[in-house]
Amino acid sequence: MTVFNDRFLKACRREETDRPPVWFMRQAGRYQADYREVRKTHTLVDICKIPELCAQVTLSPIQQFGFDAAIVFSDIMIPLEPMGIDFHYKEGVGPVISNPLTSKRDVENLNPIDFGKDLQYTGASLTILKNELNVPCLGFVGAPFTLASYMIEGGPSKSYIKLKNFMYGQTEAWHLLMDKLATNMADYLLYQVESGAMAVQIFDSWVGILSQADFKEFIFPHMQKMVQYIKSKTDVPVVIFGTNSSHLLLDMKATGADVVGIDWKTDVAEAWKSMNYEVAVQGNLDPTLLFGDWSLIEKRATKLLDSIPNKPGYIFNLGHGILPKTPEENVRQLVKLVQGP
Ligand code: 1CP
Numbered sequence: 001m002t003v004f005n006d007r008f009l010k011a012c013r014r015e016e017t018d019r020p021p022v023w024f025m026r027q028a029g030r031y032q033a034d035y036r037e038v039r040k041t042h043t044l045v046d047i048c049k050i051p052e053l054c055a056q057v058t059l060s061p062i063q064q065f066g067f068d069a070a071i072v073f074s075d076i077m078i079p080l081e082p083m084g085i086d087f088h089y090k091e092g093v094g095p096v097i098s099n100p101l102t103s104k105r106d107v108e109n110l111n112p113i114d115f116g117k118d119l120q121y122t123g124a125s126l127t128i129l130k131n132e133l134n135v136p137c138l139g140f141v142g143a144p145f146t147l148a149s150y151m152i153e154g155g156p157s158k159s160y161i162k163l164k165n166f167m168y169g170q171t172e173a174w175h176l177l178m179d180k181l182a183t184n185m186a187d188y189l190l191y192q193v194e195s196g197a198m199a200v201q202i203f204d205s206w207v208g209i210l211s212q213a214d215f216k217e218f219i220f221p222h223m224q225k226m227v228q229y230i231k232s233k234t235d236v237p238v239v240i241f242g243t244n245s246s247h248l249l250l251d252m253k254a255t256g257a258d259v260v261g262i263d264w265k266t267d268v269a270e271a272w273k274s275m276n277y278e279v280a281v282q283g284n285l286d287p288t289l290l291f292g293d294w295s296l297i298e299k300r301a302t303k304l305l306d307s308i309p310n311k312p313g314y315i316f317n318l319g320h321g322i323l324p325k326t327p328e329e330n331v332r333q334l335v336k337l338v339q340g341p
Pocket of ligand 1: 044
């Protein structure tokens with residue numbers, strides 16, 4: 001019986017560790033030959049809904065690279081289906097929604113989720129993983145803003161015009177939507193914790209498109225309420241992450257999260273200092289750097305590690321999700337570099 005590796009949980013709580021824990025956002029995915037093999041016979045949604053398959057795909061990067069944490073294989077869109085959002089994944093694009101939200105009526109009509117029934121498969125996957133893993137498994141959700149961006153835009157967007165029009169023009173409906181999403185996603189995270197998740201991450205991938213003033217007015221109250229609600233029910237660490245979010249870090253910290261993810265454009269050491277070392281931080285090598293020569297990756301990763309002050313609470317990660325086509329060999333070497341001899 002191998003000893004449970006709790007480095008990641010310790011770092012989340014800002015306790016001393018022998019070295020920084022390392023895991024990568026979206027570490028199970030298309031860059032892995034194993035994942036591409038599974039996808040030849042199963043859809044993305046199949047993998048999310050078949051617990052044995054989900055567990056196998058979640059475990060695969062742990063077995064392959066020795067990461068210090070796992071993240072249950074799913075997608076931020078999955079819990080929107082029982083809420084009444086009809087979507088499919090378009091190859092090379094991402095989620096596409098056939099019934100985007102346009103009115104307050106649409107928001108009122110969203111169903112509440114019955115977790116043990118509608119999303120029972122995620123719970124079952126986490127229970128299998130708890131028994132099979134030697135490292136903690138994170139549960140996750142999309143943050144209300146990032147989910148709303150897909151629900152209103154109807155898919156990935158560059159300009160977010162529809163989203164901003166909705167937010168500025170239908171403010172009451174906007175806050176109702178944020179409230180419904182915050183409540184349902186907080187309960188979904190708690191369901192994941194009950195089922196075996198030992199930490200949770202809230203992906204607010206696109207929130208960085210907002211100004212600080214908009215974030216404070218339209219998002220922050222809901223994020224704070226969501227994090228505080230989770231923390232009132234469980235003591236597992238809460239991680240929040242957004243890209244292009246350097247102007248929002250202090251507000252993200254003010255939600256009460258235990259760990260703030262730092263995107264790849266932001267200097268981790270400076271960001272951590274600006275937050276007074278009062279939260280743990282996670283990040284932030286540029287995911288596209290992993291397409292480069294090993295000598296460059298090694299140089300940048302070493303520079304990043306050397307820049308981190310000798311304080312507890314640092315988690316090595318990429319500054320956004322790992323990309324399809326990333327060479328597996330570079331991942332292997334990078335994890336080894338962080339973990340040391
Ligand atoms: O290791 C893992 O657990 C990966 C599981 C995972 C995660 C954490 C998937 C599977 N999706 C996500 C989160 C997710 N999904 C986010 C937040 C993280 C981030 O910013 O990277 C977002 C924004 C999505 C939405 C989404 N789903 C996109 C992005 C579209 C856009 O707007 O640019 C895409 C391409 C998907 C499909 C998807 N989800 C997951 C995978 C592996 C894929 C690729 C398609 C496939 O394999 O079929």
